[in-house]
Amino acid sequence: MDADPVFKALADPVRRALLDSLRERGGQTLGELCLGHAMSRQAVTKHLNILEAANLVVSERRGRKRLHHLNPVPIQEIADRWIGQFQRAPLRALADLKQALENSDE
Amino acid sequence: MDADPVFKALADPVRRALLDSLRERGGQTLGELCLGHAMSRQAVTKHLNILEAANLVVSERRGRKRLHHLNPVPIQEIADRWIGQFQRAPLRALADLKQALENSDE
DNA sequence: TGAATAGGCAACCATATAGTTGCATATAAG
DNA sequence: CTTATATGCAACTATATGGTTGCCTATTCA
Numbered sequence: 001m002d003a004d005p006v007f008k009a010l011a012d013p014v015r016r017a018l019l020d021s022l023r024e025r026g027g028q029t030l031g032e033l034c035l036g037h038a039m040s041r042q043a044v045t046k047h048l049n050i051l052e053a054a055n056l057v058v059s060e061r062r063g064r065k066r067l068h069h070l071n072p073v074p075i076q077e078i079a080d081r082w083i084g085q086f087q088r089a090p091l092r093a094l095a096d097l098k099q100a101l102e103n104s105d106e
Numbered sequence: 107m108d109a110d111p112v113f114k115a116l117a118d119p120v121r122r123a124l125l126d127s128l129r130e131r132g133g134q135t136l137g138e139l140c141l142g143h144a145m146s147r148q149a150v151t152k153h154l155n156i157l158e159a160a161n162l163v164v165s166e167r168r169g170r171k172r173l174h175h176l177n178p179v180p181i182q183e184i185a186d187r188w189i190g191q192f193q194r195a196p197l198r199a200l201a202d203l204k205q206a207l208e209n210s211d212e
Numbered sequence: 213t214g215a216a217t218a219g220g221c222a223a224c225c226a227t228a229t230a231g232t233t234g235c236a237t238a239t240a241a242g
Numbered sequence: 243c244t245t246a247t248a249t250g251c252a253a254c255t256a257t258a259t260g261g262t263t264g265c266c267t268a269t270t271c272a
Contacts, residue, residue: 010116010117016188029249041249063238064247066248076193083185118259145261153260169218169268171218171219
């Protein structure tokens, strides 16, 4: 897995809101996902394309509609492989930080 | 906490590498952090400024050196408050996805 | 003191990003 | 068949981003 497109996809608040919406209710159409966003349908399409490229969203054509679904796997993988590394050594990092701040008074 | 600067800071592979480096060894100077990156010192400075603005890195002036430390707290908070939401309902999302893909053959 | 070291500041440039508008296409409904 | 609906495609624009270079400041050390 290439994590970079996932991180980049998550960097935009509109895209995070779209993921939130699809987590709440899967199978939404493009039109439904546009509601509540003060931007054009085409702008939302672009965001969805970025989310699909990162494999965070999967869509299926259903007649003239396109239904969108969240794929939680990439987020899980980032949590496990990347964030986990930072969680495993947080106490040491915080201790370093605390010591550095204390020593700065000398 | 505003999570947006943190997500944006994490979106760049150079900045993730800098965090990795500081996780491995805290207290590195700007010059040390520049080693291994094929870019100017000023470019690295800009990345570090973005990481500091997101509170992912804390630095202290020590004579003519500046020492940098990882602050793991924002990553922890994102993991807990944001990613946790996606991890709590992954089975349902995957089931939705599987069902959608199966139904698409009808 | 004077030179070398470590870093800061500001202007500039190229490309990426996020948005727009206009028009085209395909399916559904009457 | 015709119209309305749902989406797709492409061109264009403005701003953000990531990088550069040149020069300045502040320590350290001989």
